[in-house]
Amino acid sequence: MLDTLTSIIEKYHQPDGRIVLALSGGVDSRVLLDLLARYKATHNGITCLAVHVHHGLSDNANEWAERCSLWCRDYGIELFIEHVELNLARNVSIEQEARNKRYQALEKHVKRNDLLLTGQHNADQLETFLLAMKRGSGPKGLSAMPECTSFAKGYLVRPLLTISQAEIVGYANLQGLSWNEDESNQDIRYDRNFLRQEVIPSLKSRWPNIEQSVLRSSQLCADQESLINELLHDRLVEFTAVDGGLSISQLRHQSELARNQLLRLWLGSRKSIMPSFVQLSLIWNEVAMAKADANPRMNITSGEVRRFKDRLYFVERLSDVSSWSEFLPSNQWVELPEKLGRIQLTDKSTETPLSLRSPRDDEQVQVHFKPQGLTAHPVERGHSRKLKKLFQEYGVPSWLRTRTPIIMYGDQLAMVVDLFVCKEFHGDDCEILWDKV
Incomplete structure (x- = not known):
């Protein structure tokens, strides 16, 4: 099994990327943790870390997190524990909500070219296919889970997809590993558990090769979806x-x-x-x-x-950033909130009409996202107007008007980034760089 993990990591790993393990502590991710530690021991210089998502749904959730911490400490692998709050309102699928919050938490730890390892095995393919069929999904939904797919700024990799759960449990027992047992896995009110406990055993009893048959069907759906997407790609780019x-x-x-x-x-x-x-x-x-x-x-x-x-x-769906603000020291990047990138006030180095005069000693430069009540006089306009009206005139969609950086010199609006500079603050000394990635 270590050979399988090694070949998959070497297939997708890039020199500047790290290995991030999604560690629930169940038998699948527990085995992956052991395999990753063995891989790390023979590959100097590679950075490995694990992330445990604490949903708080079980009375045992704290104990599971503690056990994950102990295992990672023994292996010398750094662990991050992410606490998430679930929306448990009526008509909300707990399974889907937990999955969404889990991947949102994991996304924060996946940097450029990182590999996120998850523990799905070949039986998960059958469950996923049946759930998609229940929802009435088309070829994309019925496609097999890929071995590797883009995720956040890196890639999500499933090293155990060709491995059966019996092999995984066998490895864990052979190595004397302990793992977390989630009591909710026996609760057939959850669709995946119902399939696992009630449906799939009957299907396999009747048709022992059904996992292989479903895998073929899923792959055919994936091929069909890929062909359709290939044929429509140029049109999508054009549109x-x-x-x-x-x-x-x-x-x-x-x-x-x-x-x-x-x-x-x-x-x-x-x-x-x-x-x-x-x-x-x-x-x-x-x-x-x-x-x-x-x-x-x-x-x-x-x-x-x-x-x-x-x-x-x-x-x-992002949080309100209207209460956020930060000072802008010269030639230093400032991180913006909510995936809005970073920003810098720097000496002018390019030919741009959106350049500013240097701030005076009594003018502290600040960035924020609250346009309400502000008035501006763009340098190319003959008079000042409410910022709300200017956003309309410049064709800024309503949802971007509170997500576009506003530069203040003291208590005066000097610039709306990438849109205009105010007349009183126009100059040839400095500019604002907004790195949106």
């Missing part, structure tokens, strides 16, 4: 603007089948969870086709789809 918006007028000329697939591809490129067939229809009929003077939006699991002028936009 998508630099700011990520999708052209409604160009979508109008597509067949309904092509339009729906283009919408799925576009949402996938925005890192959105796929909407249902009904949601997809509503996105087109109630958002794209809404009246010209409307401000339509459609909530889906991972965010919302909105329309601005002739384009659709996917907007992630």
Whole structure:
């Protein structure tokens, strides 16, 4: 099994990337932890860490986290414990909510070119296929889980996909490993547990090779999905603007089948969870086709789809940043909140109309995201206006107006980054660099 892990890591690992293990402490990730420690012992210079997500759903959750800490300490692998709060409101799937929060927590630890290892094995393929079939999924949903896929700024890798759970448990027993037993795994109110306990044993008793058959079907679905995406790729590129918006007028000329697939591809490129067939229809009929003077939006699991002028936009569900502010020292990067990148006030080095005069000694430079009540006089305009009106005139979508950095010199608005410089603060001394990645 170590050979399997080694070959997969070497297949995808890049020199500047780390290995991050999603460690629940169940037998699958516990075996991966042991294998990773063995791999690390023979590969000097590679950085390995583990992340345990504490959902707080079980009375044993604290004990599980403590055991993960002990195991990682014994192996010399750094462990991060992420506490998450779940939305347990009515009509919310606990399984889906826990999964979403788990991956959001893991995403914070996956940097550029990192590999995130998860413990899915070959029986998980069958469960995933059956769950997708229950939901009425198309080829994408019925496709096999890939061995490697993009995730955050790195990649999610499943090293145990070709390994059976019997082999995993056998390895754990042979090595004398202990692991966490989640009592909820026996609760058949959860769909995956129902399949695992009640359905799949009967299927395998009747058709012993069903796992292999489902894997073939999943792979065929994946091949079909890949072919469709390949054929539509150029159209998606043509229809998508630099700011990520999708052209409604160009979508109008597509067949309904092509339009729906283009919408799925576009949402996938925005890192959105796929909407249902009904949601997809509503996105087109109630958002794209809404009246010209409307401000339509459609909530889906991972965010919302909105329309601005002739384009659709996917907007992630992010926290309010209007109360955030920070001083901007010269020539130092300042990290912005909520995935908004970083910003720097620097000496002017490029030819740009968006350049500033140097701040005076009594003018502290500050950045914030609160446009309410501000008035500005852009250098190219003949008079000042409320910032709300200027955002409209410059064509800034409503949801970006509180996510665009505002530069203050003292208590005066000096600049809206990438949009305009105010007349009194225009100069040829310095500029603002906004790294959005």
